[in-house]
Amino acid sequence: MTIPLRVLMAEDEWLAAEVLAEGLEDAGFAVLSAPDGQAAxxxxxxxxxxxxxxxxxxxxxxxxxxxIARLRAERPDLPVVVMTGFPPPEGTGALHDGQGPLRLLTKPIEIAPLVAALRAVAGIA
Incomplete structure (x- = not known):
């Protein structure tokens, strides 16, 4: 039996968070949900x-x-997937220092590409 990957999810739209958590759990992930970045x-x-x-x-x-900056201050190699309706014009370079893997997905997000992105940054694609 494999241990599921544990995802800390910060999403302030509760309905989106519910749908994403359910889809990820169905795909074999364990999800810990937070309603915003501070809670995460x-x-x-x-x-x-x-x-x-x-x-x-x-x-x-x-x-x-x-x-991302605060968590990576403690864990520089933390894998991150960012989901946003408003991607930064400068792309992923604006979001991190390049130490750990990061993927950027634009909302609305389908579960299959999200699962693929999470597996990719975790190194189990």
Whole structure:
């Protein structure tokens, strides 16, 4: 039996978060959901165990860009998938320092490409 990949998901649109979590769990992932970047950061600080970060960019309290920066300050190689309706014009280079794998997906997101992106950044494509 393989241990499922654990995804920390920061998504402020609760309906989207519900749909994504259900789809990812159906695909074999374990999902820990946070309603925004600050909540995700607090989960990580409290010792939540996760293998990957799945985050929206535009969220209240703490946006995805800052969440990535803060989590990667502790775990520079943390695999990240960003989902956004508003991709930065400069692409993924604006979102990270290049140390860990990162994929950028534009909303609306289908589950199959999301699963593929998560597996790719985790190195199990």
């Amino acid at each position: 950061l607090e989960l990580a600080a409290a010792g939540a165990v996760f293998d990957l970060l799945l985050t929206d960019l535009r969220m209240p309290r703490l946006d995805g860009r800052e969440l």
